[in-house]
Amino acid sequence: MxxxxxxxxxxxxxxxxxxxxxxxxxxxxxxxxxxxRLYDLPKFGNVSxxxxxxxxxxxxxxxxxxxxxxLGVSAAYGRPPPIVREGLLTHFNxxxxxxxxxxxxxxxxxxASKTYGKVGGFAHLATLVKMLxxxxxxxxxxxxxxxxxxxxxxxxxxxxxxxDACKLxxxxxxxxxxEFTLGEKRVQEIVEKDFGGKLxxxxxxxxxxxxxxxxxxxxxxxxxxxxxxxxxxxxxxxxPIANPSYMVPNWTFGIQDDNMQKMVDEVRSKGAxxxxxxxxxxxxxxxxxxxxxxxxxxxxxxxxxxxxxxPLVVKNAKGQTLVTxxxxxxxxxxxxxxxxxxxxxxxxxxxxxxxxANLLPADAEMQAxxxxxxxPYKAKLDEKLxxxxxxxYRRGKxxxxxxxxxxxxxxxxxxxxxxxSPGFRWGTTILPGQAITRxxxxxxxxxxxxxxxxxxxxxxxxxxxxxxxxxxxxxxDPYYQQGGDMVRVGGMAYTCDPKAAxxxxxxxxxxxxxxxxxxxTYKVAGWAPVAEGAKGEPIWDVMEAYFKNHKTIxxxxxxxxxxxxxxxxxxxxx
Numbered sequence: 001m002x003x004x005x006x007x008x009x010x011x012x013x014x015x016x017x018x019x020x021x022x023x024x025x026x027x028x029x030x031x032x033x034x035x036x037r038l039y040d041l042p043k044f045g046n047v048s049x050x051x052x053x054x055x056x057x058x059x060x061x062x063x064x065x066x067x068x069x070x071l072g073v074s075a076a077y078g079r080p081p082p083i084v085r086e087g088l089l090t091h092f093n094x095x096x097x098x099x100x101x102x103x104x105x106x107x108x109x110x111x112a113s114k115t116y117g118k119v120g121g122f123a124h125l126a127t128l129v130k131m132l133x134x135x136x137x138x139x140x141x142x143x144x145x146x147x148x149x150x151x152x153x154x155x156x157x158x159x160x161x162x163x164d165a166c167k168l169x170x171x172x173x174x175x176x177x178x179e180f181t182l183g184e185k186r187v188q189e190i191v192e193k194d195f196g197g198k199l200x201x202x203x204x205x206x207x208x209x210x211x212x213x214x215x216x217x218x219x220x221x222x223x224x225x226x227x228x229x230x231x232x233x234x235x236x237x238x239x240p241i242a243n244p245s246y247m248v249p250n251w252t253f254g255i256q257d258d259n260m261q262k263m264v265d266e267v268r269s270k271g272a273x274x275x276x277x278x279x280x281x282x283x284x285x286x287x288x289x290x291x292x293x294x295x296x297x298x299x300x301x302x303x304x305x306x307x308x309x310x311p312l313v314v315k316n317a318k319g320q321t322l323v324t325x326x327x328x329x330x331x332x333x334x335x336x337x338x339x340x341x342x343x344x345x346x347x348x349x350x351x352x353x354x355x356x357a358n359l360l361p362a363d364a365e366m367q368a369x370x371x372x373x374x375x376p377y378k379a380k381l382d383e384k385l386x387x388x389x390x391x392x393y394r395r396g397k398x399x400x401x402x403x404x405x406x407x408x409x410x411x412x413x414x415x416x417x418x419x420x421s422p423g424f425r426w427g428t429t430i431l432p433g434q435a436i437t438r439x440x441x442x443x444x445x446x447x448x449x450x451x452x453x454x455x456x457x458x459x460x461x462x463x464x465x466x467x468x469x470x471x472x473x474x475x476x477d478p479y480y481q482q483g484g485d486m487v488r489v490g491g492m493a494y495t496c497d498p499k500a501a502x503x504x505x506x507x508x509x510x511x512x513x514x515x516x517x518x519x520x521t522y523k524v525a526g527w528a529p530v531a532e533g534a535k536g537e538p539i540w541d542v543m544e545a546y547f548k549n550h551k552t553i554x555x556x557x558x559x560x561x562x563x564x565x566x567x568x569x570x571x572x573x574x
Contacts, residue, residue, distance in 0.1 A: 035359035038099055039128065041135075044349040045339035046225040047274050048136040050129060053144025053302030054328035056178075056426040057154035057162050059370050061118035061357035062443075063429040064329050066106045066307070067395040069560075071571040073498050074476040081283050081306030081325060082571035092309040103331070103354035104307050110391060113431060117358030120330035122165050123370060125355050126363035128333055129169060136337075138224040142231065143174035144302030144326065145280045148190075149181060150426045152442035153377055158186060161373050163194050168369055173200040173220055177236035177280045177303060181448045183247045191216065202233020202278065204263050205256040215251055218263050221272055227340045230267035232296075234260070234279040234289075236303060238482040244449055246532045255285065255479060257292050264295040273343050276300060276336070283308070283325045284478035290314035290321035297345045298322040298336060303483050305395070305425045307332050311350050324350065329428065331355055381439035385547040388436055390555025394427035394444065397473070397571075398486045398496070402427055402444055404556040406527075406539070407490025409546035414454045416525035417511060418462075418492045423469070423485030424528075436553065441543055445527075450538040452527040459509065460518040466494070466506040474498040474505065489559060490525075492516065497564035508562070 072082030083091055085105055094100045102112035103119070133139055143166060148159035159182050166174070179187055191201045204218035219232040237255045240248055264275055274297050279286050282303040290299055294316050307327030314321050326334040332352050339347040374381065394400040403421050410419035428443040430436060457465075469487045471480070486496075495508040509516035516522070527539040547553075566572055 035356075038356070038359065039131065039353065041132065041335060041351055041353070043135045044337040045347065046138075047227050047229055047338040047340050048139035048224070049276060049298075049300065049334075049336045050132060050136075050139050050141045051144065051278070051300040051324070051326050051334035051336065052125065052142075052330060052332065053280075053300075053326045054146040054305050054426070055120070055330040056146055056150025056328060057148060057446075058120055058151060058329045058428065058443075059122045059153070059161065059165060059374075061121035061124065062329055063113050063118055063431055064120070064331055065109050065391070065393040065395060065429045066104065067397065068106050068573045069397040069571065070306070071397050071474075071498060071566065071569060073474050076284055076478075078570055080312065081304065081308055084571055085573045087570040094309065099354060099356060099359075100309070103356075104309060110431060116356055119357060120355050121357050121362070122169060122330060123362035123367040124357045124360040125330050125333060126169055126366040127360045128353065128355060130363065132333075132335060133170075140172045140222060140224070140229075140231065141170050142276075142278045142300060143171045144278050144300060145175045145177045145179060145236070146302065146328075146426070147174065147179065149178035149448075150443065150446060152381060152439055152446055153374060155442070155446040155448070156377060157373075158182060159190065163190055164373070165366070165369065167194070167198060168366060171199055172222075173202055173231050173233070173278065175202050175233035175235055175278045175280050177239060178243070180235075180239050180248050181243050183448075184250060200231075200233075202231065203235035204232055204259060205237060205254055206235050207252050209250050209252055212252075219267055221267060221270060227273050228271045229274040229276070229340075230270075230272035232260070232263050232267070232275065232277045234277055234281055236280040236483075237285070242482050242484065242530075244530045244532065247448075255281070255289065257289060260289065261293045261295075264293060268295055274338050274340050274345050279303075282478075282481065282483040283323070284481060286323045286325075287312060287314055288478045290323050291316050294318035296321045297338065298324065298348075300334065300336065301325045302328075307352060309352050322348065322350070324352070326352060328426065381437065383438045384435045385438060385441060385544060386436045386551050386553050388430050388432065388434055388553045390432055390553070392430040392436075392553075392556075394429075395425060396485065398560045399488050399558050401556040401558055402430075403488040404490070404558050405553065406444065406543070407488055407525075407559075408556070409543055410452065410525035410527065411490050412549075413542045413545050414452065414525040415523065416454060416491070417522045419490035419525040420465070421488040421490070421526070422528050423487050425483075425485060432555075436547065441547075442540060445539045445543065447528060449528055449530070450540065451529055451534045452525065452536040452539050452542050453529055453534055454523060454525050454536065456521045457524045458518065459516040459520050459522065462492075462516060462522065462524065463506055463509060463518070466509075467503050470496065470498070470505045471502045475502070491559075493559065494561045495564060496561040499565050
C-alpha cells in the first residue's frame, strides 16, 4: 500500500465523512473531515525524522487513558510533561473537545473514546508512516524502545512478532529498554540475525562489564538530501536496577554524559550537520542531559510515556537542544523536520500526531501480517474471563483501577494482609461494560519475570520499600530518578509528602484502621520480583483464579495516599 499525498487525503476524506469505524462497529464516527485536518502536515526543510516509542508490543488498536495524576516537583513543577487536564491544553494551545484534547488528556475519556474510537495499532500507524514518507521520502523512522514487551503475543513469541512488525513498518534505528528482559542471548540473536544490515540497534551507554567495550553500535550516520545526519542511541540507564540484573549479567549501563559528549563530538568531526539522540532516559533525565551535553540538536525521548505536543527548548553552554517525548502504545507518531543549511540546523517544525484507528485506514500489508501472526493464538486471546462494570486503566502517579484490581486479586488469592504491584506505566484501558479477555488481562502482566510472591515483612521493611520507591520518583535530581510510578499498594493507607527529604516522605501507614507497627510482621503479596530465584505462580494465574470467582468486576475504589503539600500542583486532578 503506497500513497501519494493527494491519494491519502482522498482516502481520509471518504473515511471520516462516511463514518468509517473499521472493525469497531460500535464506535461513533468522529466529525467529518477530522482526518484531513489532523494529518495534513505540510513538508518543511530538508531533514526529517519520524519517531514512535514505548508501544509495548501493541499491534492492535486499543483504548488508553492518559493520567489525572502526573506530579512534578522541584524543577519539574509547572513544566511539562507533569501537567494534566485543562492546564495541559492551555499550555499547548489545544482546543477542548477536539481529537487532540482527547489524545493528550484524560478529560471526558469515556465519552470521547466512544466518539473517536480506539488509538494506535500498527496497521494504522503504517498508513500514517507511508503517507508522511510520500512527502518526506528521505525521513528516518526511529523507534524509542519498549517495543518487544507488553502483550501476550510478544511474550509467547519471545518478541518475534514485534521484530517482524518493525521491519515491515520500515524502522531504521531503535534504542532499547524492556527489550533486555528477553535476556542477553535473545537480544543479541535479534540484533545479529533479524536486524543485521536492515535496522540499527543503538545504545552508546551499554558496555561490557570486563573491559568496557561497546556492546552495540553507539550511533549511525546517514545522508538525507545530501545532508549528513547522525542518530545516537541511549538505552535506559537503570536497566539492571529497575529490571532483573541476572538477565543482563555481562553488561553495564548508566547515563554516561561524558561518553555521550564524546559520541556527539565524534559524529560532528565526521561531518554530521544534524545530530539527534533517540533516548530511553525519561523526560526529566533528557532535559538535564540536554543542559550538560552540547551539540545535540534534538533528543527524541521515551520511557515516561508522556505525549508532548511540542518540544521543550533546553539551553546549554554552546546552544540549545530540543527535547521531546512521544507517548506510548503506538498512540502517537512524532514528526521532526529540520531546515539544515550552512552546515547546521537553521529552523525546525515538530508535530506529535495521534494515531486514531477510526480516522486512518488500515494498511493492507501490515494488517495481513498481524492477522497471520495472531491466528494461532486467537482463541486463547479472545477468551472472555470477566466483564468490567467500571473503567479500568493503569496510568497515574500513585494508582490506577487496573492496578487496584491486581492488588485486590493478590490479597484474596494469596491470603495477604496487603499487596504491592509495580508502578509500571504500560498497560491498556478497558471501558465500562467491556469484556476482560485474556489478551486485555495480559496487556497488564505480560513480562518474563511474572512470579507472584507472598513474603513476611516487618512494618519497618515496608516503610523502607515505600521510601525507596518514592525517592526514585521525587528526588530533586533527575539523575536519581528511574521512571515509572509509585508502587501500587493494596490494603494499607498512607500519607505521602513528595517535597519532603528522602526517608521522610511516607507516614501514617494504616492497616485496617490500625497503625502499621515497625516491629510487627505482615503478609505482603507482590509480583515481578527483580531478584533471582523467587517462587510462586505467575501473576496471570493469580488473575485468572480471581476472575473465576468474580465474573463481574465492580468499579474499583482506588487506594491512593493522602498527599501533603500538593495543593495547586498542575500535575494533579483528583
